[in-house]
Amino acid sequence: MIRRLVAALAFIAAFAGSGAAHAADYDGSYGQEVRRGWDRGSVPPCDAPKVLSNIAERYHWANTHTWGNDLAFREVASVTETQFRPGDPGLIDRRFCKAEVYIADNVRPTAVYYLIEERMGFASIGWYVDFCVSGQDPWRVHDGWCRTVRPGWF
Numbered sequence: 634m635i636r637r638l639v640a641a642l643a644f645i646a647a648f649a650g651s652g653a654a655h656a657a658d659y660d661g662s663y664g665q666e667v668r669r670g671w672d673r674g675s676v677p678p679c680d681a682p683k684v685l686s687n688i689a690e691r692y693h694w695a696n697t698h699t700w701g702n703d704l705a706f707r708e709v710a711s712v713t714e715t716q717f718r719p720g721d722p723g724l725i726d727r728r729f730c731k732a733e734v735y736i737a738d739n740v741r742p743t744a745v746y747y748l749i750e751e752r753m754g755f756a757s758i759g760w761y762v763d764f765c766v767s768g769q770d771p772w773r774v775h776d777g778w779c780r781t782v783r784p785g786w787f
Contacts, residue, residue, distance in 0.1 A: 676751045676760060679730035680712040688747060688764045708735040710742045716784035726751040729784045736766075743767055746775075748782040 677684050693705040710733040718727045728749040733742035747764035754761050765779035775781040
C-alpha cells in the first residue's frame with residue numbers, strides 16, 4: 634500500500650512541472666510555423682525511366698511469384714501527370730500519374746495508375762512509387778478502380 638502511494642506521488646512529482654515550462658515560454662503571439670532541418674526533396678517526373686522500370690519490374694515479379702503467370706509490360710504507350718501536390722501543409726510531395734501500357738499479347742492498352750511520393754523510401758530517404766493496374770486488383774488492395782493511387786483521396 635505504501636509502495637503504491639510512494640510510486641503515485643513520484644509519478645505526479647515527475648510530470649507536474651512539465652506544463653508550467655510551456656506556460657512560462659508563452660509570449661502571446663501566433664507566428665508562422667517554421668520548418669528547420671528538413672530539406673525539400675524532388676519527386677521524379679512521371680515518365681522517368683527509373684520510375685517506369687520500377688513499376689514494370691515489380692509488376693512482373695508479382696505476376697510470376699503470386700499468380701504463377703509470366704505477364705509483363707510489353708510497351709508503355711503514353712504517360713500523363715494527373716496532379717502534383719507539393720508537401721504543403723504536410724511534408725510529403727505527391728505526384729499522381731497515369732500510363733497506358735500493353736501487357737504481354739494484349740491488343741488494347743491497359744491503364745496503370747501510380748503515385749510517386751517523396752520521403753517514402755527506406756528510412757524516409759528517397760521516393761517510392763505505388764501502382765495499380767486497372768482491372769488486375771482482385772484483392773482490392775487499392776480499392777475499386779485504383780482509387781488509392783488516383784488524386785482526390787488524400
